[in-house]
Amino acid sequence: MATENYKLLKKESLPALFDKLTASGKTIYAPVKNGDKTEFDVVTKYSNDINDEYIQTVQSLKGTVFPKVEKLFDYKSDKTDTSIQEVDFSKFPQNVLWGLHPCDAAAFRPLDATFRWDYDDKYFLTRMKLTTVVGLSCSKHDDYCFCSSVDISPASGDGSDILLTKNKTGDYLVEIITEKGQEVYDMSKDLFGEISDDKESYITVVPKKFDLTELNKNLDGSFEAPYWLAQSMRCIGCGACAYVCPTCTCFDLQDEGSANKGSRIKCWDSCGFGHFTLHTSGHNPRETQSQRWRQRILHKFSYMPDRIKVFGCVGCGRCSRACPVDMNISENLIKIMEEPKNE
Amino acid sequence: MSNPNIYKPYLMKVEEVTEEAPFVKTFRLKFTNEEEAAKFNFRAGQFGEYSVAGEGESTFCIASSPTREGYIECTFRETGRVTSALANKEEGEIIGFRGPYGNTFPIDDWKGKNLLFIAGGIALPPMRCVIWNCLDLRENFKDFTIVYGAKNVNDLVYKHELKEWEDRPDVKLITTVDPGGETPDWKGEIGFVPTVLEKAAPSAENTIAIVCGPPIMIKYTFPILEKLGFKDTDIFTTLENRMKCGFGKCGRCNVGKVYICKDGPVFTYAELKKLPAEY
Numbered sequence: 001m002a003t004e005n006y007k008l009l010k011k012e013s014l015p016a017l018f019d020k021l022t023a024s025g026k027t028i029y030a031p032v033k034n035g036d037k038t039e040f041d042v043v044t045k046y047s048n049d050i051n052d053e054y055i056q057t058v059q060s061l062k063g064t065v066f067p068k069v070e071k072l073f074d075y076k077s078d079k080t081d082t083s084i085q086e087v088d089f090s091k092f093p094q095n096v097l098w099g100l101h102p103c104d105a106a107a108f109r110p111l112d113a114t115f116r117w118d119y120d121d122k123y124f125l126t127r128m129k130l131t132t133v134v135g136l137s138c139s140k141h142d143d144y145c146f147c148s149s150v151d152i153s154p155a156s157g158d159g160s161d162i163l164l165t166k167n168k169t170g171d172y173l174v175e176i177i178t179e180k181g182q183e184v185y186d187m188s189k190d191l192f193g194e195i196s197d198d199k200e201s202y203i204t205v206v207p208k209k210f211d212l213t214e215l216n217k218n219l220d221g222s223f224e225a226p227y228w229l230a231q232s233m234r235c236i237g238c239g240a241c242a243y244v245c246p247t248c249t250c251f252d253l254q255d256e257g258s259a260n261k262g263s264r265i266k267c268w269d270s271c272g273f274g275h276f277t278l279h280t281s282g283h284n285p286r287e288t289q290s291q292r293w294r295q296r297i298l299h300k301f302s303y304m305p306d307r308i309k310v311f312g313c314v315g316c317g318r319c320s321r322a323c324p325v326d327m328n329i330s331e332n333l334i335k336i337m338e339e340p341k342n343e
Numbered sequence: 344m345s346n347p348n349i350y351k352p353y354l355m356k357v358e359e360v361t362e363e364a365p366f367v368k369t370f371r372l373k374f375t376n377e378e379e380a381a382k383f384n385f386r387a388g389q390f391g392e393y394s395v396a397g398e399g400e401s402t403f404c405i406a407s408s409p410t411r412e413g414y415i416e417c418t419f420r421e422t423g424r425v426t427s428a429l430a431n432k433e434e435g436e437i438i439g440f441r442g443p444y445g446n447t448f449p450i451d452d453w454k455g456k457n458l459l460f461i462a463g464g465i466a467l468p469p470m471r472c473v474i475w476n477c478l479d480l481r482e483n484f485k486d487f488t489i490v491y492g493a494k495n496v497n498d499l500v501y502k503h504e505l506k507e508w509e510d511r512p513d514v515k516l517i518t519t520v521d522p523g524g525e526t527p528d529w530k531g532e533i534g535f536v537p538t539v540l541e542k543a544a545p546s547a548e549n550t551i552a553i554v555c556g557p558p559i560m561i562k563y564t565f566p567i568l569e570k571l572g573f574k575d576t577d578i579f580t581t582l583e584n585r586m587k588c589g590f591g592k593c594g595r596c597n598v599g600k601v602y603i604c605k606d607g608p609v610f611t612y613a614e615l616k617k618l619p620a621e622y
Binding site for chain 1: 347348349350351352354394395396397398399400422423426428435436437439557558583584585587588590591592593594595597598599600602605619621622
């Protein structure tokens with residue numbers, strides 16, 4: 001452990017740190033307790049409602065870099081003239097994403113790989129560049145969590161600029177991982193102390209359910225396997241899994257407004273919807289729900305690693321928690337590895 | 344443009360509108376910005392996203408040849424929301440265009456070969472680009488055969504160009520309409536494209552086949568080409584999956600490990616055989 005990159009942040013220093021971040025123009029997103037739930041929200045000050053022991057939120061912070069609905073540009077048009085007004089990229093917010101778990105931090109990798117693949121998506125890349133990720137090691141997990149099965153751990157710093165790990169006294173061990181993380185440290189050095197504690201001992205252990213490399217190999221030649229239909233018989237095609245997924249990137253492009261004035265927007269979509277691939281002619285390459293379930297799994301665990309060298313799943317378990325018919329992704333992945341591909 | 348916005352369309356002026364068939368129009372489009380026009384280039388087989396403000400974008404190939412500089416053309420059938428709005432555009436009006444996207448027909452590799460083009464219905468436009476491209480480089484190729492069919496005589500597109508090809512001594516054109524689609528004065532063949540192709544039995548020797556049509560036509564044409572002795576690596580087609588972005592991000596045209604928009608739309612039959620049948 002290279003100790004020079006590790007610092008101690010006392011719990012009582014958090015209000016001063018949040019004030020400094022806010023004063024420097026940053027927008028802070030943090031996990032905020034609301035009844036028995038915790039969801040990410042914008043905060044300007046530190047408060048005791050900020051929960052550092054939550055298991056998982058319903059929504060990730062994907063929307064801060066890839067908004068659910070994003071305006072691409074405005075247009076004005078009449079018979080003879082059309083003009084496009086681009087959005088002002090310099091006005092994009094400088095976000096600090098505070099206290100998201102290592103699965104969510106790791107989710108920025110597949111997003112980045114997709115939005116950078118040969119064609120740079122300026123909207124995503126600008127937002128990402130202005131984002132500082134302050135990860136939080138997990139002190140708890142539940143049965144839906146499977147990060148350790150997709151090569152992420154409850155204390156991995158991949159995707160984080162700073163990683164916080166809570167210790168027994170309620171203070172944080174702080175690992176400064178990137179230059180962006182260093183900037184946060186540099187602007188508030190006086191709030192950090194030196195460590196005198198061991199990092200690992202306060203972190204939950206998420207049991208490994210399957211081997212990712214084995215799963216990836218196993219999916220080769222699985223296209224006609226009978227399990228796709230068996231697993232998706234109950235799927236109602238609601239798309240909830242995609243809308244809570246921190247790595248799903250499928251989107252739609254639409255116009256909002258009239259012929260004279262309006263905006264082109266990019267908005268989340270899902271490969272689980274029937275109209276997603278529907279041709280104008282009526283032909284649909286993926287017309288059944290089982291074909292769309294197969295696409296979801298193969299895209300994340302076979303096509304993405306093959307094409308952009310990153311898996312499309314971080315084991316956060318959100319899709320399984322959100323599913324109204326209780327389809328559990330990790331259970332289904334285990335079955336895929338156990339069951340025969342041919343009838 | 345050091346940091347281009349990939350979602351921002353070029354603004355194109357509709358220079359000329361041609362009625363090709365019922366509900367089918369060709370637009371000739373010119374860049375409104377000369378700097379953009381000067382930088383723009385494309386190759387046969389590539390496609391773009393055409394847009395109408397307030398309605399959205401729609402995907403079609405570029406139907407004109409890259410050898411004809413200064414404009415691009417697209418041919419579309421009025422079917423959905425965007426194509427209906429496009430069809431209402433008149434000469435002088437502005438539409439959006441993003442592109443070119445996708446791979447290209449490897450025309451350079453076809454030098455010294457016979458070319459056999461097989462198209463059905465509204466699928467002639469993607470092929471028209473490569474036909475004119477090759478005709479403009481006619482001396483590079485040997486026999487030049489075009490087999491084109493539609494449901495009925497009225498649905499044949501580019502009627503004036505079909506006449507031009509028919510009149511050229513260096514092009515063999517076979518046109519056909521589905522049984523019942525003929526008119527009293529129809530002089531072409533009557534029958535489905537695969538049947539007419541089998542009857543014409545063009546030689547596979549040193550020949551490249553380029554096929555484009557509705558899925559049902561493709562399905563029955565490939566086996567006939569193989570029966571005629573064509574190697575699957577010498578049979579080319581262009582796929583038309585639903586697309587939104589055109590550059591491998593929106594997810595729609597992903598088929599197996601392939602993205603039609605980035606790895607295609609041009610594929611050989613040999614490549615298609617390796618893909619799951621999700622197109």
